[in-house]
Amino acid sequence: MKPATARVLSIGLALATLITVLAPDTTSAQQRRDRFDRRMVIVNETGRVIYAFHATNTGVRTWGRDLLGSSVIPPGQSWTFNFDDNSGYCMFDFKAVLDTGQAIERYKVDVCTYATWTVR
Numbered sequence: 001m002k003p004a005t006a007r008v009l010s011i012g013l014a015l016a017t018l019i020t021v022l023a024p025d026t027t028s029a030q031q032r033r034d035r036f037d038r039r040m041v042i043v044n045e046t047g048r049v050i051y052a053f054h055a056t057n058t059g060v061r062t063w064g065r066d067l068l069g070s071s072v073i074p075p076g077q078s079w080t081f082n083f084d085d086n087s088g089y090c091m092f093d094f095k096a097v098l099d100t101g102q103a104i105e106r107y108k109v110d111v112c113t114y115a116t117w118t119v120r
Helices: 003-022 029-034
Strands: 038-043 052-059 078-082 090-098 103-108 116-119
Touching: 029 078, 038 052, 052 078, 103 116
Parallel strands: 038 116
Antiparallel strands: 038 078, 052 090, 090 103
């Protein structure tokens, strides 16, 4: 290849790369939000057993079923939940119920941003 031809190809490649980098992101906000990982670790640092855990997206008014089922989260242990409910929501409300019956609630947790909630 002649030097002049190589220069033209290099400039063309550089322009193509620049155009790709500067091109606007046409992905919608909803599509970007849908790609977020909604898994979150719930850590029990209460000194008591968490025997029920409820989580609903902020658009739902009721707590729904216990996500632990027949399991529990002993003191010092953790549990990983996937909060992807196919709604596209990132904001969830949490309720952990201890073996004493005490409920610990936290509202508007962004499960797309945060990876852990430590219950104290």
